[in-house]
Amino acid sequence: MIVTIDGPAGAGKSTVARRLAERLGAHFLDTGAMYRGVAAAAIDGGTDPADPDKAGELAETLHLRFDWATDPPRLLVDGIDMTHRLRDADVTRAVSDIASNPRIRQMLVRAQRWIGGQHPNLVSEGRDQGSLVFRDATVKFYLDATPAERARRRTRQLAESGVEADEQKILEQIVYRDRRDMSRKDGPLIKPDGAVVVDSSEMTFEQVVDALYEIVQTALAGAGSGA
């Protein structure tokens, strides 16, 4: 069983995917963490993430691995735990360059398919999981929310962690990232064929998880009965 959740930044994919995986007894793959891990390794190693050749060359030498014994799984880059770096502001700024590098995408898509082979019960979230990486997934979701709602959630999240943020600026960043994610040539963010579109703007986190869980259960029951 492979369940994919694609969608724009800030729609709540990671938290939803993690809880859904828990309820389904599956592993949870955060593919954004892989792009972030490469971005962090580039910055920390003095490679310009915006230089496609140098960043691509570096990425090919890296060994990315998740430690599945922890929840959420920690990301090890060349054996070093990079989890604490992944959400840092410099990494968030650089990751768009990494994610629009075709060489790096190709490498990470291959790595994600390999992980899919190793973990046959998987909930995988990202931008291209249902449209490209796992086209034959059992269920594909596209989790959406309006840009304004995503900006509101992000601002609240930052406030809760003691960071004061300007909601208008956050909204601008979200719109910028959407445009970049949707317009790149390789693995653009699209609604995958056959995906169930869920707009979470007016839903609570629990309602979203419940809705996705029910849809997966129905699909599994249908597959089991040969329907």
Ligand code: DC
């Ligand atoms: O979901 P996130 O914010 O951790 O993703 C980080 C970046 O990686 C973001 O720019 C989108 C990109 N990404 C991608 O292009 N494809 C994926 N499968 C996952 C993330």
